[in-house]
Amino acid sequence: MRRLGRNRKDNDTDTDIDMVPIMNMFLVLIPFLLSSASFFDINAIHTSVPVRQTNVDQNKSAASTEATVIPVIEMKADRIELYVMSEQISAKDLTKWDLSFTKQNDKFPLEDIQHYLQDMKNIYPKSDTILVIPDNDILYETIIQTMDLARNATQNQLFPNVVLSEKI
Amino acid sequence: MALGQRRYQRKSFVIPKLQITSMMDMFTIILIFLLFSFSDNPEKLHIEKGMMLPKSTSQIDCNKSITVSLSPKSLKVGNHHIADVSQGVIQGFDRQHPEKSNLYQHLMSIRHNFETKDEQDNSSIVIFCDQRMPYQTIHQVVKTSGMAGFPNFQFAVLKK
Numbered sequence: 001m002r003r004l005g006r007n008r009k010d011n012d013t014d015t016d017i018d019m020v021p022i023m024n025m026f027l028v029l030i031p032f033l034l035s036s037a038s039f040f041d042i043n044a045i046h047t048s049v050p051v052r053q054t055n056v057d058q059n060k061s062a063a064s065t066e067a068t069v070i071p072v073i074e075m076k077a078d079r080i081e082l083y084v085m086s087e088q089i090s091a092k093d094l095t096k097w098d099l100s101f102t103k104q105n106d107k108f109p110l111e112d113i114q115h116y117l118q119d120m121k122n123i124y125p126k127s128d129t130i131l132v133i134p135d136n137d138i139l140y141e142t143i144i145q146t147m148d149l150a151r152n153a154t155q156n157q158l159f160p161n162v163v164l165s166e167k168i
Numbered sequence: 169m170a171l172g173q174r175r176y177q178r179k180s181f182v183i184p185k186l187q188i189t190s191m192m193d194m195f196t197i198i199l200i201f202l203l204f205s206f207s208d209n210p211e212k213l214h215i216e217k218g219m220m221l222p223k224s225t226s227q228i229d230c231n232k233s234i235t236v237s238l239s240p241k242s243l244k245v246g247n248h249h250i251a252d253v254s255q256g257v258i259q260g261f262d263r264q265h266p267e268k269s270n271l272y273q274h275l276m277s278i279r280h281n282f283e284t285k286d287e288q289d290n291s292s293i294v295i296f297c298d299q300r301m302p303y304q305t306i307h308q309v310v311k312t313s314g315m316a317g318f319p320n321f322q323f324a325v326l327k328k
Contacts, residue, residue: 016185019188019192022192023188023191023192023195026195026199029199030195030198030199030202033199033202033203033206034202036206037202037205037206038205039205040326041326041327042221042230042324042325042326042327043224043226043227043228043229043230043324043325043326043327044226044228044229044230044231044294044322044323044324044325045224045226045228045322045323045325046228046292046320046321046322047320047321047322047323048319048320048321049310049311049314049319049321134303135303136302136303136304136307137302137303137304138302138303139299139300139301139302139303140222140297140298140299140300140301140302140303140306141222141299141300143303143306144222144223144224144299144323144325145222147224147323148224148225148226151226152225164307164310164321166307166311
C-alpha cells in the first residue's frame with residue numbers, strides 16, 4: 001500500500017512542454033513577416049488620354065453590327081452634364097441622352113448618374129469607353145469617385161475604359 | 169535547539185519559472201495578423217509626407233514602373249525632383265509650351281532610354297496624386313506625359 005502511494009507520487013512530475021523552440025520559431029517568423037507585410041493596399045485605376053484614331057480602328061468600328069456609344073461626363077463646379085457621342089446613331093437619338101445633374105447639398109448625385117449609365121449600358125451593351133471632362137477646379141478626389149461609378153455598378157461592370165480629357 | 173528549528177523551516181531554493189503563456193498568446197496574435205497582411209510582392213513606395221491618396225473601389229494591382237508623384241509641395245518623377253508646386257500650380261510650367269518643361273524633358277529622356285535598350289514599352293505611368301489637387305494641375309502632368317509618349321496612366325489609389 002505504501003509502495004503504491006510512492007509510485008504515484010513519482011509519476012506526478014511536471015510535464016511542461018518545452019516552449020523554447022516554438023519561441024525561437026516565432027522570433028524568426030515575426031521579423032520575416034514584418035518585412036514583407038503590406039499595411040497600405042495600393043491599387044490602380046487605369047486611364048488614358050485621347051489619342052488619334054487610326055484607319056484600322058475606324059474600319060473595325062464600322063464593321064461592328066451592334067451600335068456602340070461613348071458617354072461623356074462633363075464635370076462643372078455646380079453640375080454634371082451628360083451626353084453621348086456615336087457615329088452609328090442618329091443625332092435625334094443621341095439628344096435623348098442629354099441630361100444635367102445639379103449639385104445637391106454640395107455633392108453630386110452620383111447614384112442618379114450611375115442609374116443613367118446603367119440604362120445606357122443596358123441599351124448599348126457593347127460600349128465600354130467613357131469620356132470624363134472635368135473643369136479645372138474639380139478636385140482629384142471627386143474625379144476618382146466619378147471614375148469609380150463610371151466603371152462599376154453594384155452588380156456589373158459599366159464602362160471600364162475611362163478616358164480623361166479637357167474641353168475643346 | 170532554536171537554530172535547529174530555523175534550519176528546519178528554511179525552504180529549499182526553487183528556480184522561478186517564467187510564465188510565457190501570455191507572451192505566447194501575444195506572439196500568436198501577431199503572427200496571425202502578419203500572415204493575413206503578408207504580401208508576396210511588397211511595394212517599396214516613397215510617398216511624400218502629407219500626401220493623401222483618394223480611396224477607390226478599384227481591385228486592380230498597381231504595376232509600378234515609372235512613378236510620377238504630385239503632392240501639394242512638389243512634382244517628382246521617381247525620386248527625381250522636377251518642380252515645386254505652390255497652391256496647386258506647378259512652378260515654371262508654361263501651359264502653352266509643355267514641351268519646354270522639365271517634366272517633358274525628363275520623361276523624354278526615360279523614353280529615349282527605353283528605345284536605346286530596345287525594351288518592349290507597354291509601361292504606363294503611375295501617378296501618385298494628392299486628393300486635394302485640382303484637375304488643372306493633374307491635366308498638365310497627364311497632357312505632358314501623353315506628349316512624351318506615355319498616353320496610358322494608372323492613378324494610384326487606396327483600397328476602400
